[in-house]
Amino acid sequence: xxxxxxxxxNLKELLNDPLSLIFTIGLPAFLLVFIISLNKSLxxxxxxxxxxxxxxxxxxxYSFLTMFSAILVSKDRSSSFLTRMFVTPLKPKDYIxxxxxxxxxxxxxxSIILYGLGLIVGxxxxxxxxxxxxxLLIISLLFIGMGMLFGSLLKEQQVGPxxxxxxxxxxxxxxMWFNLDLVGGAFEVIGRILPFSHAVDLLKYILANDFTNMLxxxxxxxxxxxxxxxxxxxxxxxxxxx
Numbered sequence: 001x002x003x004x005x006x007x008x009x010n011l012k013e014l015l016n017d018p019l020s021l022i023f024t025i026g027l028p029a030f031l032l033v034f035i036i037s038l039n040k041s042l043x044x045x046x047x048x049x050x051x052x053x054x055x056x057x058x059x060x061x062y063s064f065l066t067m068f069s070a071i072l073v074s075k076d077r078s079s080s081f082l083t084r085m086f087v088t089p090l091k092p093k094d095y096i097x098x099x100x101x102x103x104x105x106x107x108x109x110x111s112i113i114l115y116g117l118g119l120i121v122g123x124x125x126x127x128x129x130x131x132x133x134x135x136l137l138i139i140s141l142l143f144i145g146m147g148m149l150f151g152s153l154l155k156e157q158q159v160g161p162x163x164x165x166x167x168x169x170x171x172x173x174x175x176m177w178f179n180l181d182l183v184g185g186a187f188e189v190i191g192r193i194l195p196f197s198h199a200v201d202l203l204k205y206i207l208a209n210d211f212t213n214m215l216x217x218x219x220x221x222x223x224x225x226x227x228x229x230x231x232x233x234x235x236x237x238x239x240x241x242x
Contacts, residue, residue: 002090006098013072014102024068025110028061029117036121045178054118055203056176058136059196061110062143063170065103067163069147070154073099077239078156092237100144107140108133132206139199139221145229152235170196195224 014021032053039048046052090098111133119125146166154162171177173187174196180188191197198217205214 003094003097004101006090006094007101010072010098011102011105013075014068014106020068021106024061024064024106025113028057028110028114031060032057032114032117033121036118040122050118050121050123051207052204053176054114054123055207056174056200058111058114058203059139059174059199060171060176061114062107062140062199063167065107065140065143066147066150066166067159068106069099069103069144070150070159070163071156073148073151073236074154074156074159077151092233092240095240096148096233096236099148100141103144103147104137104140107137107144111136126207128207128209132203135202135206135218138225139202141225141229142195142199142221145225145232149228149232149235152232152239169194173197174200176200195221 035048036050036053039045039053115123115129123129147163150159150163150166173180173191173194175191180191180197183191198220202214202217202221205211205217
């Protein structure tokens with residue numbers, strides 16, 4: 001209950017910046033409709049078909065969760081809000097869960113809206129889409145954990161520039177705009193080392209009923225999620241003590 005109460009406070013903080021929320025959902029939604037419609041008209045690339053681009057744009061939208069998480073945590077640190085909160089009976093796990101719950105809600109809303117738009121512009125409906133929702137929430141942990149890590153390490157004014165780079169890395173190294181296999185070289189190697197392309201591939205494999213390759217991507221993602229979130233928790237606890 002303590003974590004839920006803290007989560008409500010954090011959700012209100014996020015809702016106090018409606019323009020950012022609109023941008024977070026509006027930009028991926030615009031790109032989804034615009035690129036798929038343009039691809040249908042001009043026949044640009046198979047990567048921009050609904051089956052390929054919808055998973056990519058959902059993962060891209062999750063990169064903004066990193067920004068939200070990082071800004072919220074760093075803002076609380078810089079305003080001394082967390083220092084005042086430390087006199088309450090909240091434990092470290094309550095703070096962490098309290099920061100994560102609002103981000104889960106945003107991730108779920110993003111997924112529903114983008115899937116809905118995807119169905120409108122040509123994505124074929126299947127019960128498999130519903131199967132991806134639990135996996136999407138797992139993937140969101142990657143981006144939320146990154147945000148908490150950056151928020152614990154960086155000052156409020158440093159978060160924007162650093163996380164903006166993360167958003168661009170997700171866009172260009174996840175295979176969102178082009179297939180990494182076609183590019184090859186160091187670009188492909190770096191893209192495969194980072195977890196973002198595996199997140200996109202995981203959704204594509206699920207939608208294609210390719211559960212064998214799905215398992216490989218899922219295991220890689222779980223490894224990254226565990227490492228990043230453990231680092232975020234350790235860093236956050238150290239900041240609490242200091």
